[in-house]
Amino acid sequence: MTHRQVMQSLTGLLMGMFVSILAGTVVSTSLPVILSDLHGSQTAYTWVVTATLLATTISTPIWGKLADLSNRKLLLQLSLLIFVVASAIAGFSQDTSMLITMRVFQGLGAGGLTALTQIVMADIISPRERGKYMGLFGAVMALGTVGGPLIGGFITDAINWRWNFFVALPFAAVAIFLIQKTLHLPEQPKRKVTIDYAGIVLLTAGVSLLLIWVSLAGSQFDWASTNTLLMVGGAMVALIAFVIVELRASEPIIPLTMFKNRTFTLSVVASISVGVSMFGTSVFLAQYMQLARGANATQSGLMTIPMMAGLLIISTIAGAMISKYGKWKAIMVTGSILQLVGLYLLGTIHYDTNFVLVSLYMFLLGAGLGMVMQNLVLIVQNAVTPKEIGVASSGIAFFRSLGGTIGVSVLGALMATKVGDLLGSKSAELQAAIAALGDQGKAIGAAIAGGSIPAVHTLPDSVRTIIESSYGDSVAYIFMIAAPLSILTILAVVFMPNLALSSQTRQERADTDAADAMLEAAELNLVDVSESLIAVTPGMDTEVATARR
Template sequence: MAVSSAHPTDAQGESSETESGPMSHRDIIRALVGMLLAMMTAFLSSTIVSIALPTIITALKGSQNQYTWIVTATLLASTASTPIWGKLADLFSKKLLVQLSIIVFTVGSIAAGFAGSVETLIAWRALQGLGLGGLQSLVVIVIGAMVSPRQRGKYMGPMAAVMSVATVAGPLLGGLIVDSALGWRWCFFVGVPLSIVALIVVQRTLNVPVVKREVSIDYLGAGLLAGGVCALLIWVTLAGDQFAWASTPSFVLAGIGVVLLALLLVVETRAAEPIIPLRLFRDRTTVLATVASIAVGTAMFGGAVFLGQYFQIARGFSPTAAGLLTLPMVVGSMLAATGSGSLITRFGRWKHFLIIGGILMTVGFGLLGTITHDTNMVQIGVFLFILGLGMGMLMQNLVLAVQNSVAPTDLGIASSMVAFFRSLGGTIGVSVLGAVLATKVSGLIIDGLAAIGIKVDEASGGGEEVGIGNLNDLPEPIADIVRAAYGDGTATIFLVAAVLSAISVICVLGIKEVALKTKSSMQLQHEEAEKQPVATR
């Protein structure tokens, strides 16, 4: 009979000091350096690309729907892979997995830089998404393993700072690259040296002990999950554009998605280690935080991803200026995340920060829902600052609430699950809201053209033919109509995002506040293992 792999000595031959007691502040900081540098690599690369998308679509002669898919491909791949990365983190070296995710992301970035068409770019963006799925889940998992929930708040500051710096530096760097002789392809190449540095730093600084346990990967569940999500995503993206909502292709895609996800539920009830453990949903905090994460992801990704398009297309700013104009939202997010994290560590109370964050996020999106193509830019900056405050308080603290409510052995699964549902909401949000925007803009363009005596056949999709893909080739009067249509149509996206944010507030109100644990996941796992008798051969 084999010795149980749950005991620390079975994982490495001897018990590590960091497993039997809390890690020192110095050790945690050293480990965080590598993790945060890796996270910055992914966030920087993502934000560089987001600001360059209008230029990329124009250069490759793409469409509004393809614009959406360049973003969606990455979100979809990261969403489908996040639970798998989380499961692997419970079995293999977290350090090795972080390095692997960096490599995957880097290879995808290099390949995307050489893309010759929108279709190939979308494919390589999907590979980037696989690496991003690992980084966005593993960073949270490693920090959760090293630091107790009560002390985790004070380490949120560096995380928020890195995310904010990357969010600001990305658009600025992306704008400078696009506006320079280098061209948009270097938006993908520029992150490669930083990725190499991140790999080296992670190798030298991240030394989290490997606590192995018997875990079997649910490949069937992962396949059903990816297939079901992909089918539904393709449906919501193409319906209303490539085919009618009430049509055979629409019913087939929706049916496939529903059937695959229904089969997933059956498989997950029987799998030894399910990708999405249904038992976790018996906990009220997990259920409500999951629903809130879906709403937040849909609102945040679906609303914010079109900001760059609004500033560049509707307002005529350069990519560099568009990046600077997002600064109020980033500053608000950094201040709120850092401040709320410190206060949570000091007082041990966290629920009211979730409530305030949700309300501010709802108000911010609601105010942005009033903008047009000529709204005062200072006013928009104030709206974005309010939105950033809400995002900063809500996002990371939702993860903290779930991590505090689950068993130490479920840390990786639970953490990645919250990230999964947030990404799932974001993926669906970008697709659905992108389709809503395309329809709204098409109608506004048709109305605008009709006002100057140009008739367009709405049934043939004429409004789509006059869009951002050929904006540079349009006569100035018609180009002005297109820009105004995007400026006025974007408000609809923010109004929908405000409704979704309100749903997150309702969910947060139902969460029961539980005192934060004072021991890290590694300490709790070690204590639990010590209580278990070691089986004899």
């Protein structure tokens, strides 16, 4: 395909990806208003966030396997349709149960978009050329991540929170049309397929129980409790049964034989660490901006732009360099080191740290993620056979989402404990500041005692400083805890085989492999025939030797 044909084909993919990210981030600033309007509890708030992550994580490998078995273009349009229909229905939610249910369906669609966009890229662009197009995906990701909260805050204030769920609909309609008109994929040979239903059920049950436990433990029940024993025990039983089923299935959801591939196994390890860094920083940096620096929701979105700028700019440059020189290892090692340095430096911040320094630290972390995250998928697609590209790509996305979901939950629990400890150590100072405010102080004290914090930027300076310092130090504490995980990324990338990037698309590689297999079969057949002739015809050795030559 020419560059123009590739760009035409990518327009629908990029639009679909933008729809997915926008619909996910646009409601982040309006969730408190939504839950208040629907009379939801803190538990409901947790489930509104967790439901989408959970469904996305579970469905990603399933979509990837389906992509290896059937029409990818149709699957892409189907996942987009599921996503936007669920978003539209969510906009009419009358209670939190309806909203959470629709968020699950949003997650199912998002899982398809996450997996299929990477898989379709492998169909139309060779690994060697793919790097320079990764910057476009980074740009869309940055635009959706930064623009979503800003758009959501404006819509909630100016119109109504329900329109946050409707804003993606026109983009989705355009994306489906563009995919139909511009995306032309090579025909796949038709074959009889079998769906691993037992694997789907066991994977869903095991991962769901594990993620639900991580999400609720520490807040809804103690970490060491009967609930923990039942949920973790049930998850382990389901996952062990899943492994047994996958070893016997003819078309497994996650072929365990792929873990024999060193590149895939090490990429899984790196993806888990990258997931913690990517999802964790986006969640907790927003809290840092709002609770430690007194920003409102819209301002916090603007203040995290340095990280997204680092991801966008550096991923574009790194992708272009990989395409030009065909070398990826040095770039990814450098990126994994920057990821470690960025997290460590963010672990040193306080509520009053110069924002220029905080911006620099965020940029370094974003740059590191930009050099590693998308390229992990690239090198895995390059290392596996053409028929495994779909399931391998979705496998990396699955483990990245799994790492991010578990990481956010665990780090969130550690942060809550740290905040409680710091506020407890400053209780005398806080009570004195509250008492000096009279009636206003009583309202603030009641809110804090009830576990909620008023908008920090509205608090009097005497109380605000105590709250900001406690949250600032708590966010830094969890970044310092997350930093050592990046060492795993460095080690994984260092020990990956330094395979040369192929200059063939998925279909071209499949055709080449088929031709090689036919040639090898023909050579073996010739050897068999010649040996038979020698056996039955005296004096044929010279003639056969000549024929072989």
